[in-house]
Amino acid sequence: MANAKAMALVRTAIRRGELAPAITKECMDCGTQAVEYDHRDYSKPLDVDPVCHSCNSKRGKAAGEHDHVIILPVVRVTKEQYDKLQAILEQKGITYSQWLRERIERAR
Numbered sequence: 001m002a003n004a005k006a007m008a009l010v011r012t013a014i015r016r017g018e019l020a021p022a023i024t025k026e027c028m029d030c031g032t033q034a035v036e037y038d039h040r041d042y043s044k045p046l047d048v049d050p051v052c053h054s055c056n057s058k059r060g061k062a063a064g065e066h067d068h069v070i071i072l073p074v075v076r077v078t079k080e081q082y083d084k085l086q087a088i089l090e091q092k093g094i095t096y097s098q099w100l101r102e103r104i105e106r107a108r
């Protein structure tokens with residue numbers, strides 16, 4: 001399994017409420033607020049660690065195929081802000097990743 005597929009499965013699990021968003025957790029390596037999930041092995045797509053941006057870059061690449069790299073802007077929000085954002089996105093009928101993608105398109 002390649003990285004994009006594994007990341008898509010993580011996003012699906014978050015949307016279904018099976019996995020809490022990374023920003024609601026602490027970085028597994030340094031204890032600050034986590035901003036993303038890190039895969040150590042893409043063949044285990046839901047075996048992920050919440051990490052901050054700097055620890056994730058220190059960890060290096062996971063095992064498995066790397067078909068492309070997606071760099072998303074890191075948006076630091078509180079849990080309250082995140083919940084508010086989720087409510088707005090729900091009204092619009094779009095997911096958090098779609099919203100991020102739109103922001104990237106607009107920034108280009």
Ligand SMILES: [Zn+2]
Nearest residue numbers: 027030052055
């Ligand atoms: Zn960290």
